[in-house]
Amino acid sequence: SQQxxxxxxxxxxxEGENATMNCSYKTSINNLQWYRQNSGRGLVHLILIRSxxxxxxxxxxxxxxxxxxxxxxxxxxxxxxxxxASYFCATDKFQGAQKLVFGQGTRLTINP
Amino acid sequence: DGGITQSPKYLFRKEGQNVTLSxxxxxxxxxxxxxxxxxxxxxxxxxxxxxxNDFQKGDIxxxxxxxxxxxxxxxxxxxxAQKNPTAFYLCASSISMGxxxxxxxxxxxxTVV
Numbered sequence: 001s002q003q004x005x006x007x008x009x010x011x012x013x014x015e016g017e018n019a020t021m022n023c024s025y026k027t028s029i030n031n032l033q034w035y036r037q038n039s040g041r042g043l044v045h046l047i048l049i050r051s052x053x054x055x056x057x058x059x060x061x062x063x064x065x066x067x068x069x070x071x072x073x074x075x076x077x078x079x080x081x082x083x084x085a086s087y088f089c090a091t092d093k094f095q096g097a098q099k100l101v102f103g104q105g106t107r108l109t110i111n112p
Numbered sequence: 113d114g115g116i117t118q119s120p121k122y123l124f125r126k127e128g129q130n131v132t133l134s135x136x137x138x139x140x141x142x143x144x145x146x147x148x149x150x151x152x153x154x155x156x157x158x159x160x161x162x163x164x165n166d167f168q169k170g171d172i173x174x175x176x177x178x179x180x181x182x183x184x185x186x187x188x189x190x191x192x193a194q195k196n197p198t199a200f201y202l203c204a205s206s207i208s209m210g211x212x213x214x215x216x217x218x219x220x221x222x223t224v225v
Contacts, residue, residue, distance in 0.1 A: 013201060031211055042116075042202055042216035043155075078169075098210030099145065099170070104154040 002104035004089040005104075010107065013090040019076040021106040023089030030092050032065055034074050037086045044072075079110045114139045118203050118217035123191065125197060125225050133188045133220045135203035143209045144186040148172060149200040161186055162209050190222065198224050
């Protein structure tokens with residue numbers, strides 16, 4: 001069962017530009033997480049934002065959460081070629097076993 | 113260094129054969145998970161374990177089995193009942209369930225030949 005849906009499915013930008021990816025979800029959550037996956041590799045945890053938080057920063061990453069719209073965004077500033085990867089949002093439901101459900105991801109390509 | 117080790121990296125299975133994927137962590141995490149990823153798709157949960165000697169079915173458990181006899185280990189068996197097993201399998205762990213980020217292994221790519 002898909003909980004989070006990322007938009008766009010694919011994004012291609014020039015190095016140095018900012019990249020914005022969005023995630024929408026359906027049910028109330030405890031927290032929302034973003035992960036990065038390089039081709040053929042495991043996922044790497046980027047950031048966790050709790051339902052009572054609205055914005056969080058980590059280096060060049062900025063995540064926002066709007067629980068009223070059931071949506072989140074991930075902004076990568078000053079993109080680099082090494083940022084080329086797929087990015088996934090994941091949510092856990094407010095009630096029940098708090099296991100993560102992942103969206104289908106946004107494939108980000110940074111062109112030199 | 114702490115982390116999760118999955119083995120093998122590549123695995124080939126013949127029709128009707130059971131295969132077991134290994135997942136070992138030295139992070140002292142209580143919770144462990146198995147996900148399946150198909151090309152261009154997100155991750156789907158197969159099984160999860162909140163604590164040693166306990167595990168629960170995820171969204172696509174049919175044709176798979178697991179055990180959690182040790183805190184460090186959570187092997188996944190892909191049985192012959194799984195009709196479409198070709199996929200990328202990812203193991204993950206977290207301190208506990210709920211409110212923590214997951215640490216992932218590097219994955220096992222299973223192909224049916």
